[in-house]
Amino acid sequence: MDHIVELTGIDHVGIGLDLCEELFKYVSPDVLASMPRKPFDVIKGHQNLPKLIEGLMNRGYKDLDIEKILGTNFLRIFK
Template sequence: MAFDGWMLKPGWVRGETSPASISVNATADHVDHICQLAGNTRHVGIGSDLDGGFGTEQTPHDLNSIADLQQLATTLANRGYADNDIRDIFAGNYLRLFLSSLP
């Protein structure tokens, strides 16, 4: 899943669309969409869009630092996601994939 505005909001125009138009709720919507397509939460992981390739000009307005990612966990819990599913989205799915795929 992504945190980059152009992946979260249809019609996003880099340098023109305001980050105020998206929030962590948009990332939760993105998670919901992926889960619906894939059938469950086992195929969702946090993407690397927060690796410093861009600043907050393209991130949800309420995501000011990496510490704010915890807002996504709270939002997902409020939407009924189980604790183990949230842990998998945050790290478990990548760990499972790496452990089963890498030598």
């Protein structure tokens, strides 16, 4: 997250939690088994979103920045 924020600025960062697992149905079981970790496995489901937020807070992200990452950036672009 920090790297992307550095590259693009906080107003251009967002996360989506709804598609990652769906992508893996297109990857063979052998390829998945050979991966040291699954790509996109930052958090395990929506129930763990508070852990991500806590991590962002611990890294110095302000409430407004976290709100942007969690959705207000998307809303701004969609408008």
